[in-house]
Amino acid sequence: MLDIHFIRENADLVKAGAAKKLITVDIDRLLALDDERKTLREQMDQKKNEQNRAGQTIALAHGEEKERLLESMRHVKESFGVLEEKYKTVMGQWQELMLTVPNIPDMSVPEGESDADNKEVKTWGEPTKFDFAPKDHVELMTKLGIADFERGTKVAGFRGYFLKGDGVLLANAISQLALKHFASKGHELLIAPSLVRRETFMGTGYLPQGEEDLYKTQDGEYLAGTAEVATMGYYMDETLELNQLPIKLLAYSQCFRREAGAHGKDVRGLIRVHEFFKWEQVVLCEASHAASVEMHEAINRNTEEFMELLGIPYHTVVNCGGDLGLGQVKKYDIELWVPAEKTYREISSASYFHDFQTRRLNIRYRDAEGKMQFAHSLNSTAVPFPRILVSIIENYQQADGSIRVPEALVPFVGKVAIGNDAEVLGH
RNA sequence: GGAAACGUGGCUGAGUGGUCUAAAGCGCACGCUUGGAAAGCGUGUGAACCGAAAGGUUCCGCGAGUUCGAAUCUCGCCGUUUCCGCCA
Numbered sequence: 321m322l323d324i325h326f327i328r329e330n331a332d333l334v335k336a337g338a339a340k341k342l343i344t345v346d347i348d349r350l351l352a353l354d355d356e357r358k359t360l361r362e363q364m365d366q367k368k369n370e371q372n373r374a375g376q377t378i379a380l381a382h383g384e385e386k387e388r389l390l391e392s393m394r395h396v397k398e399s400f401g402v403l404e405e406k407y408k409t410v411m412g413q414w415q416e417l418m419l420t421v422p423n424i425p426d427m428s429v430p431e432g433e434s435d436a437d438n439k440e441v442k443t444w445g446e447p448t449k450f451d452f453a454p455k456d457h458v459e460l461m462t463k464l465g466i467a468d469f470e471r472g473t474k475v476a477g478f479r480g481y482f483l484k485g486d487g488v489l490l491a492n493a494i495s496q497l498a499l500k501h502f503a504s505k506g507h508e509l510l511i512a513p514s515l516v517r518r519e520t521f522m523g524t525g526y527l528p529q530g531e532e533d534l535y536k537t538q539d540g541e542y543l544a545g546t547a548e549v550a551t552m553g554y555y556m557d558e559t560l561e562l563n564q565l566p567i568k569l570l571a572y573s574q575c576f577r578r579e580a581g582a583h584g585k586d587v588r589g590l591i592r593v594h595e596f597f598k599w600e601q602v603v604l605c606e607a608s609h610a611a612s613v614e615m616h617e618a619i620n621r622n623t624e625e626f627m628e629l630l631g632i633p634y635h636t637v638v639n640c641g642g643d644l645g646l647g648q649v650k651k652y653d654i655e656l657w658v659p660a661e662k663t664y665r666e667i668s669s670a671s672y673f674h675d676f677q678t679r680r681l682n683i684r685y686r687d688a689e690g691k692m693q694f695a696h697s698l699n700s701t702a703v704p705f706p707r708i709l710v711s712i713i714e715n716y717q718q719a720d721g722s723i724r725v726p727e728a729l730v731p732f733v734g735k736v737a738i739g740n741d742a743e744v745l746g747h
Numbered sequence: 748g749g750a751a752a753c754g755u756g757g758c759u760g761a762g763u764g765g766u767c768u769a770a771a772g773c774g775c776a777c778g779c780u781u782g783g784a785a786a787g788c789g790u791g792u793g794a795a796c797c798g799a800a801a802g803g804u805u806c807c808g809c810g811a812g813u814u815c816g817a818a819u820c821u822c823g824c825c826g827u828u829u830c831c832g833c834c835a
Binding site for chain 2: 358361362364365366368369371372374375376378379380386389390391392393394396397517559684692
């Protein structure tokens, strides 16, 4: 959420920002509510002051004098009650509106409505060339016996899957390489809960808007769709020291997404599933735009480097205004080449928020002058499973349906290819 | 699942309806003292909102209630601890 003082002083900027994100929000109504809120607050403070003063007198008074004072205080109490009721109503509306005010996108964010309007800022590698007709990952993995989609659906329902055998080994190897790569960038490792309470979702900006995308338990917790939620919650309501910053974390969690708005999309394979797992980069840094930008470039680059280690052709896009979330200032998506679809598909998303999340989560630090500041927050995918397998399997496939293991993974997989022996291919 | 106890500031901890503007100690900061340090002494020591300032309001886990007045009483929730049961 934004600072109400900032909104008051920069109403036009906030309105323009919302327009760029194609989000409708009534800033004028918010400002009117805020005026009302301030007036009521002042009146309440005055009444309270009156009451506090009278309290001391009453404590010392006796007999008729006391009765008289009590009687007059009853009137004060009554009028305070009336003010309080009004205040609660106004505050309720005020808070509701405040939660819907989007963060302002950066100048460098292109105009646009959807992911179709995102702008390519970098390409790495050439789309993989084959001297045979490349198959898709569903067919390859099923034939190799390293994934089972039929039984996955039987057991888990729509979008269900099992990873098996060398598929598990491959996923684990990628994970090992990721730990090594991202830890070398100074990240502390974390395994985070997926079962998370409502207030943390509010704090990260997934709620109240995203209710229908989340699974909910009968006890009222929600299943997180990313480790970002629990990891940001880790420092909730805490005051950090300046010398702790930047805090750079690499967090693992199981992830759950209802994909409520995506019913017809990507119904085959591992691109879009309800239950997955990933490593996520989460960063808290000092409250300066320059620091945020620097960290943003850095964590996005970390993930690019990781994809380069895996040797998968990719391009990076800067997301347009209409493709940004409520709190995001700027976002890069990294998209990997998927031969069967002859296109790039999203593998990673790196964004920064300024103090939008930390203001909601109340994560602060003391700056060099000893003043309290809301930290800045950022996050980026490190590597998502099983989606990462799609591009590895398809880009590294051989004519015989076997998979060459990317060089960087060989030490962790323990072999140079998957399925190039007759025994496995025979099944 | 059953029962009980507890939740106070950076920390320990007092406070069971009214100068609580929260005792005291520890810690921390500054000063005095000292050749330097320690000890000692003195002063200070959080956050949010309103205000140009003076000052005002709020915060004793969270929320609601009783009362002229709540850290203190009542109810609900969250959390911690202990005992019992169950599971591994």
